[in-house]
Amino acid sequence: MESNLTPSSGQDSTTNSQSTRSKIDPAWEHVSEERYANGRKALICLYCKKITKGGGIHRMKQHLAGVKGDIGPCKSVPPDVKFRMENSLQEFVNSKKAAQEAYECRNPYGPNVSQFEGDRAEGEEEPMLDAISAIGPGYKGPNYHQLRVNLLKDAKKEVQLLVDSYRAIWAKVGCTIMGDGWTDNRQRTLINFLVYCPEGISFVKSVDASDIVKDATNLFQLFDEVIEWVGPLNVVHMVTDNAANYVAAGRLISQKHKHINWSPCAAHCLNLIFKDIGKMDHVAELVRRASKVTIFVYNHVALLSWLRKREGWTEILRPGATRFATTFIALKSLHDHKHDLQALVTSKFFPSCVSIILDNRFWNNCLIVVNLMSPLMRLLRIVDCMYRVRLGIKKLFNYNKRLYKPYTEIIKQRWDQQLKKSIHSAAYWLNPCFQYDQENFCNKPNVIGGVMDVIDQKVLKGKLETMNEMKLFRDRLGSFGRELAYSSREMNGGGYMDIVHHICKS
Secondary structure (H helix, E strand, C coil): CHHHHCCCHHHHHHHHHHHHHHCCCHHHHHEEEEECCCCCEEEEECCCCCEECCCHHHHHHHHHHCCCCCCCCCCCCCHHHHHHHHHHHHHHHHHHHHHHHHHHHHCCCCCCCCCCCCCCHHHHHHHHHHHHHHHCCCCCCCCHHHHHCCCHHHHHHHHHHHHHHHHHHHHHHCEEEEEEEEECCCCCEEEEEEEEECCEEEEEEEEECCCCCCCHHHHHHHHHHHHHHHCHHHEEEEEECCCHHHHHHHHHHHHHCCCCEEEECHHHHHHHHHHHHHCCHHHHHHHHHHHHHHHHHHCCHHHHHHHHCCCCCCCCCCCCCCCCHHHHHHHHHHHHCHHHHHHHHCCCCCCCCHHHHCCHHHHHHHHHHHHHHHHHHHHHHHCCCHHHHHHHHHHHCCCCHHHHHHHHHHHHHHHHHHHCCHHHHHHHHCCHHHHCCCCCCCCCHHHHHHHHHHHHHHCCCCHHHHHHHHHHHHHCCHHHHCHHHHHHHHCCCCHHHHHHHHHHHC
């Protein structure tokens, strides 16, 4: 009787070695083991405290991975642990599958049939067909992605975990929803929806709006669906195109969700500024003459071949059909090739556009327009402060109002009247990069008025405390007077928008 209860030393060592090997499994980091008085073992989940007395560590791994069947899924497991457990289970399935495939490769006709010499290899698919027919009706074969893209599901889960991590940031500091409309090669009208937060940008979905009338009501319904998916209380700001229908849709969004700010796309406003400047008579004539030179060069293979043999030659950029900024990029590219083109017309080729290429006034006008548009081009890349752009344009014309006013009027019409919103004023005022730059800081009444509007409309509680904090920030008092806080003035980009998100979420 005692021999049945007490294991031998050899058996004990074997059991210990098996236990040591089994605890290499990554699931043991998230499971505790208890032994009862009767000798039975129980495994306990460290997250939901679920106890299982059978199935071993593999069943607990299924529990952590959320696999339904032998055991219920854990509802408290962190997403990264769940992802690792899913990968571990998939590796286990893949290893068993690889072993089975290796066995079937060695025994293509089954365990009891030997392959004779001279058997044809072309019939190796027969066992597969026999196995499928043995299953009977109702079998669903694997689809294309399961056969060709084995990692697609894992990649999808990884992206889903990333979006889930962003959701926590949305709830904490708020987010901005961006709607980007475009037309593809098949002339379909598509709208991409993205969500921005300090951690990054996530793509939500793309909607084919070709079969609907893109009026304010329909656009509002599309945007409202995305707002409800993200969570209305998590959304602080919404950015769309600044066409009339989008402006009306943004107005409807602000009426339904009082805390959500709407503003048009800054890049689109800049493109409209480029478009308006490009329509000015002297700029349009300059672009026409520059285009004539470019077309002539690229329509004559001999001329193009001669230019391409010159040291340091790069291709001349040509304007795009849909982006107005490319017109001025092409002008700069042509001006950069001034000496190569002048060397071309003084050679044996003598093209018909020689009068344009040798016209110093043409090149001087190109240089003026290029220098004029370079601040706007930089702004298009970073969407920085328009005040500095206007200042650069005025300096270019030596503050001659008659010369710079036509350009600044276009900027005022597009930028100030269409784009500027209260949230932009608050973002500007709260950015230490601008606030502590006393020489260039714009302290006009409309700036502080926009800040007051944001606080009055968006801060539901503690408005006086917020005002006191802003005074400390402006005067560099308290914690804001420390050198570490002052050094944050070098921070530029999305940082100050995060501060605005915090205010609007408070």
